[in-house]
Amino acid sequence: MNSLIKIMPNVKKFNEYMSDVKLGKTPIMLSGLTDGGKVHMSYATRFYAEKPICLVTYNELQAKKLIKDLKYFGETIEFFPKREIITFDYIAESKDTLFDRICVLNHISQNKAKIVVTTIEAVMQKMMTKENLYRFVMNLKNGDTISLNDLKERLLRLGYERYDLIEGKGQFSVRGGIVDIATSETSGVRIELWGDEIDSIRKFNIMSQRTTEMLTEAEIFPAYEFLLETDLNTICERIQSKTYNQVVQEKVKEDIEQIKNGDYLSKIDKYFDCFYEQTATLLDYLSDDFIIFLDEMGKIKNRAEAIAKDNENLVQDFIEKNKIAPIGLIEKNDYLIFLEKIKNKQNIYLEKHDIGFVDKQSMHAKRNGYSFGYREVNFFRSSMDLLFQKLQKATNTSKQTVVLRRKRRQLQKI
Numbered sequence: 085m086n087s088l089i090k091i092m093p094n095v096k097k098f099n100e101y102m103s104d105v106k107l108g109k110t111p112i113m114l115s116g117l118t119d120g121g122k123v124h125m126s127y128a129t130r131f132y133a134e135k136p137i138c139l140v141t142y143n144e145l146q147a148k149k150l151i152k153d154l155k156y157f158g159e160t161i162e163f164f165p166k167r168e169i170i171t172f173d174y175i176a177e178s179k180d181t182l183f184d185r186i187c188v189l190n191h192i193s194q195n196k197a198k199i200v201v202t203t204i205e206a207v208m209q210k211m212m213t214k215e216n217l218y219r220f221v222m223n224l225k226n227g228d229t230i231s232l233n234d235l236k237e238r239l240l241r242l243g244y245e246r247y248d249l250i251e252g253k254g255q256f257s258v259r260g261g262i263v264d265i266a267t268s269e270t271s272g273v274r275i276e277l278w279g280d281e282i283d284s285i286r287k288f289n290i291m292s293q294r295t296t297e298m299l300t301e302a303e304i305f306p307a308y309e310f311l312l313e314t315d316l317n318t319i320c321e322r323i324q325s326k327t328y329n330q331v332v333q334e335k336v337k338e339d340i341e342q343i344k345n346g347d348y349l350s351k352i353d354k355y356f357d358c359f360y361e362q363t364a365t366l367l368d369y370l371s372d373d374f375i376i377f378l379d380e381m382g383k384i385k386n387r388a389e390a391i392a393k394d395n396e397n398l399v400q401d402f403i404e405k406n407k408i409a410p411i412g413l414i415e416k417n418d419y420l421i422f423l424e425k426i427k428n429k430q431n432i433y434l435e436k437h438d439i440g441f442v443d444k445q446s447m448h449a450k451r452n453g454y455s456f457g458y459r460e461v462n463f464f465r466s467s468m469d470l471l472f473q474k475l476q477k478a479t480n481t482s483k484q485t486v487v488l489r490r491k492r493r494q495l496q497k498i
Contacts, residue, residue: 121458
């Protein structure tokens with residue numbers, strides 16, 4: 085067990101806090117934390133509560149800092165990034181971001197994600213519901229009966245694109261009765277059919293095309309998060325039924341024609357409510373046993389308000405230019421929805437200082453609060469004699485001491 089975690093049960097206040105956590109008390113505020121203290125307390129909570137955790141912070145820079153420190157404890161950290169809303173038809177979103185997001189969502193769905201780090205911007209963004217995203221997941225087993233055409237159709241529904249030879253994630257290829265499915269950037273699943281029966285399932289390396297493992301079954305999850313919930317004609321009818329400024333009517337007609345022809349990905353943000361009648365956020369994908377950590381709630385609130393203001397300005401700019409503003413920019417109550425959703429889960433505030441009134445939840449959190457005395461210590465560098473003095477003092481007072489050093493940008497215990 086990591087020494088920094090092993091010593092925690094020796095702290096009376098930590099035991100009292102963990103007792104509240106295990107009883108399901110929420111919200112709870114932990115104050116007096118440095119950035120390192122936030123990571124220490126959140127991981128210790130995850131370890132002793134034996135529950136998955138999700139850390140929500142105020143921007144991606146802080147998220148990456150938390151991830152870097154969390155990696156010290158040796159577990160896999162899942163980062164769920166924000167998705168850039170496509171505001172112009174000719175701007176294509178990076179597939180890397182889409183693949184990163186669906187990878188995290190798939191791991192959450194499989195109960196593999198134990199530590200998820202994200203930002204308030206990402207957690208407020210609208211998504212399709214978990215039920216609709218995973219309704220076409222395939223569980224294929226040796227001996228199962230499935231036609232080649234049915235397999236191809238189901239892969240297309242899951243968002244996979246057909247290629248002559250797969251080169252990366254989100255692609256599949258068909259050669260005779262062999263179907264290759266790229267499930268990651270480096271590996272894939274090879275399904276070999278004998279007629280309409282699955283004869284073999286193999287894991288293979290995409291680069292070498294060599295089999296790396298024989299499988300008895302394989303689950304095929306969505307390739308990205310934008311799957312169609314209904315047919316394109318129905319989506320186009322929904323778009324047509326809305327009222328538009330006469331100036332943009334012609335552009336709407338062009339968009340509808342493109343959607344009918346299958347070129348709809350760049351139109352989803354613009355007509356999100358027409359593609360998805362029911363929506364969700366990342367919080368809806370997390371199971372009930374997830375503990376939500378909120379890193380500096382005041383900064384989270386300020387960031388959410390800044391996002392809303394920026395979106396308001398963008399929408400006004402679209403209106404002045406007689407363009408259609410993406411639905412994702414028009415929504416004004418995303419932060420309020422976020423506050424409502426976290427009420428349904430156990431949440432813990434991570435604060436450097438005891439905070440004032442941020443929201444009603446923060447007042448409840450303060451009543452259930454614990455203050456810990458974390459503080460930053462300057463590096464000793466050439467003052468080794470000062471380090472030895474402090475170590476000696478700690479030893480004389482029977483304090484348990486853990487010394488860390490930084491090597492190649494990683495924290496390692498000595």
